[in-house]
Amino acid sequence: AQSVAQPEDQVNVAEGNPLTVKCTYSVSGNPYLFWYVQYPNRGLQFLLKYITGDNLVKGSYGFEAEFNKSQTSFHLKKPSALVSDSALYFCAVRDTGNNRLAFGKGNQVVVIP
């Protein structure tokens, strides 16, 4: 079965600094990888996904993620963090063999003004 690890509970970053949220995955086949963001008291919103092709994926709100097959990672990045980026971020993976998404436990991002 597929699984996702998000090793850090919370990421603190100063406004204007680069932001990285880490994710590693485990699947038996080819991975479909996703990042979602959850603002307080809201549902999850889709940010970006990797299916095939270019290892650098660009998504909403200036976020991007880099797929690294050898390290089984899919880290989320933003060059310059905003206070409004403070939220809970979830990485998810779907194995090509089934129709379920496996979510990580989430990373709380706090952007300090």
Added chain:
Amino acid sequence: NAGVTQTPKFRVLKTGQSMTLLCAQDMNHEYMYWYRQDPGMGLRLIHYSVGEGTTAKGEVPDGYNVSRLKKQNFLLGLESAAPSQTSVYFCASSYSWDQAYNEQFFGPGTRLTVL
């Protein structure tokens, strides 16, 4: 276009009571899902449906039942609520499985407390 909506937003139950959570989507999606979110555990799949009239068990199905009588609606039922079912419940939907890379669209959630 409302997307995915959930009713109710909040609910407090006593142990043993029953209730139904309603999810509706207006995007003509084939797939619908029910998740629960608990602190430090991410989202866990309860049940899902691949089309009208079909349902399947997810990761944590015990204590829950579901029905998909209409394509746009997916109901989650708790027959006899327990304190362990205190959680935030999210419904999601997506396009058909033959495009497995399609992302899921989430509702705003239902916060359930069982006393």
